[in-house]
Amino acid sequence: MKIQNAFRFGLIGTLGVGLGLLILMSIVTLSTILTYIGAALFIALGIEPLISFLERRKFPRWAALVTVLVIIIGAFTALIWAIVPIAVGQASQLVQGVVTWVQKGDAQKWFEQLQRQFPTIVNQDNINNVTHWLQSNVGNITNGILQTGIGIASGIFGVIIVIILTVYFTASLPSIKRASYLLVPASKRARFADLADQITDSVGKYVMGQVSLALVNGALSAIFLTIIGAKFPILLAFIAFFFSLIPLVGTITGSVIIVAICLLSGWQTALAAAIYYLIYMQVEAYVLSPRIMNRAVQVPGAVVVIAALAGGSLLGILGALIAIPFAASILLIIKQVVIPRQNEL
Template sequence: MGRPGKPLDRHSPFFTGMLAAAGVAVTVAVVELILTASDVLLLVGIAFFLAVGLEPVTARLARRMPRALAAAVVVVTGLAVLGGTVAAAAVPLADQATQLRNGAPRYLTLLRDHGTLLGRANETFGLEAAVRSVQLSDVAKSLAALLGDAVIVVVLATYFVADFPRIRTALYRLAPRSRRPRVILIGDAVFRKVGAYLVGNVAVSLIAGAATFAWLSAFGVPYPLVLAVLVAVLDLVPVAGSVAAGAGTTLVALTVSVPVGLATLGFFVGYRVVEDYVLLPKIVGRAVRIPALVTVVAVLLGYALLGVVGAFVAVPVAAAVLLVVREVAVHRLDRT
């Protein structure tokens, strides 16, 4: 077959250029794949985030029963609580939604009356045009897509919760053996922070919803249950969520009277102070300790990158990054 040629010179310009071109091509292909599958990867990330939050409860149950059964109990219990809450609130929500639809002409009149506060707000911010731009068909499609995504997240979260110990072990095995014990300590601390933040954030949001319902009911603001549920959901998003919830509820309260609207605005400002300086430090702050400035910057960056989901996960991610920096980078600098 002839004599073999000379070995390939790995230092030749041709070989170096081909290797660089192949590296660029692989990088571009990987980036394209990530962008194409970004929606799916986002759902996977949300499911894993929820699994980390459910891990402490699942681990306690797993001491008394098989891990898969414990994961199923946790997920089914969570879905049962959520379903029971929705079922209990379905009739009042439907009634109040009907009242909101029937009262739409009156609100439209108020928006067009430039002598009212809502009319002046409409003239300044174009509220009527924004409302008219919303199509019911688009809303229905968005709700259907959201429901489908929720089902996918629940299914993925169930698998993640059931296999979390093996996933955790597989992640830690990627670290060098000599540094694996320290990686495990830092990783477990990060998981604890994420779990504590998720549980604490849900608790604070439930308190916000209950307080809002009590206030609106006491002052005769229409649709108190609908608005309370909206406040509880939006309050899950740090900073921006509570601001948006307070602004929307205040606009509805203004339809009762200006004093009630101003009082409602004052209630949300006061509650925000109580939440930031009393509830969050006591419920969440013990586990997730980050400066207020870092919280605001993290939420803004998270929202800019991933929207509402990014804002929701921004605080625990920032806490995890600060922990890693403190335990790795700062610790190394202190030894030099």
Template sequence: MESERFGTPGAPLNRSHPFLYGFLATLGVATAYLVIKAVQSASQVLVLILISLFLAVGLNPAVEALRKRGLKRSGAVLTITLIFVLVVGGFTAAVAPPIYKQTTQLVQNAPEYLDRLATNPTVANLDKNYHFIDKAKEKLSTQVQDGKLVISAFGGVIGVGKTIFSGLFSAITVFILTLYFLAALPKFTKTAYSLVPASRRERVSKISDEILVRIGGYVGGQLVVAGIAGLATFVAALALGLPYALSLAMVVALCDLIPLIGATLGAVVATLVGFVHDTKSGVIILIFYIIYQQLENYVIYPRIMRRSVSVPAIVTIIAALIGGSLLGLLGGLLAIPTAAAILLIIDQVAIPRAAQN
């Protein structure tokens, strides 16, 4: 026989033997350890993939809306891409000139600012008691002579350059992956549903499709919240006579899309612009954002998410807090869609099953 070329098969392994249990347990622990180490090593890449997939699912309702108007999926994805490029280009055109102008003015007026600082009575009194200006000059002179200042500045420039390059690379990677996922999303879902037993496939696909719809609703709701923040900033900046009100509003709206820290970051930027204009404007814009953030966190955001994702307001707040504390920015991004998915599964699976029992 053909099998005799390779010897006679031996007796089956004794599955109740303690050695086999020990071997399988050791193999399982080793496999789990290797998987954990692999995930840790590839964590940055996995985060980019997860964000890209999340954005693709969030943009899918817009693609489906264009498909209903007669476009093919490739054409719909291309249209969304062009809209995104136009928005980024418009944002850059609106924000870049003010930043360049303000930076140039800051460099040109730096000597005047230093003179004002030196003649300030409070600073002069502190220098009289602690002589910190002379100490700073002496330390600066020493570093210049030793070459440490140049080395430190050069290292700082390289560090900033690396950070900017890394950020751009991540942004481009997410952009490209999002386009691929968005174009192939129906194939992904169809393949995933085919792995489900036929008896449960229809129900699983319907529940999963509803989860995807709610994720899309979350992205749309987040855009609405950011738009409201930008509009409020625009009105406040116009009322106070701040320069570049439109650019400032666009920056605040963009920052508001960042989970957890975005609203605070936008408020800090707007407050700094207010203080640069004059102290009174800075104080007013600071008070405005303290009030507005409370309104956004506990009124605007929960209500919009309740309508777009069908998540109660209290669940929205709790999910955002838990997600942010567990996974930081990524947790804040995924918290509301995850809560929506859990509530849907409880409503459609857990409660009916409990009622049957």
């Protein structure tokens, strides 16, 4: 009997471990799909405040959904139609400017100046070593370029999938909520529904706030860079908008890239851009962000930094985007569930 019980225990334990490993392997295999689902759900929650706003204005749910989608798709199409041709043209000018810079001999002069200032680093031996490394790794470099092209194609496919999932999630978000609430015991369902609504509202307002900050940065960048005569102002404004969507480090990263590109217009232009972005980051941190985000998420600064770093390490840009509202959700649960329960003990 003891041997039989031991065999049964070992068999059940082995099956349990195997099932656990199977689940983990399935999650890893489906990580890309899960990322698409998470991104689509995140965007759907961001669109929900606009739909709720129209519903409060006596719009039917379907009419509010169609109106919001038409406005968003129309604005995105208009933005692409207005920016992409200019950005592509300015990017071509940027490449042509670099080629001209090399052909005129300015690159050689710059290289000779580097040799005079850093003779131990920029010398013929190091140049020969770099040239030899490039020649010996040309296959790997070509393969890397090919993989980059495949990655871009996969990214475009992923964007299409996310858009389709976003439409479905946005249309069925109320029914998804109701189905989720039914999984909770009836005695706790009302409290769970209240917390879930607060969390989803917080996420939606956070998404809208982050997009609003990015639009402000992009518009102001386009105006200022045009005024100071920087080259490629529309392209740089698009860079400012895109990076501002990334919380915490996006604005400063985009600003560094923009200032570096402004060097093509002269050091005076780059200095003016650097001073502008230093001032703008202070205004965004202490004026714009508190006013726009005060109704979205209320998270201490240290938690914001930790959450953004952890989310970025785990899921990249998507992780950095959802980390702050996720942290706000955890804090909300702690304040409204954990702490009151502890006070009752």
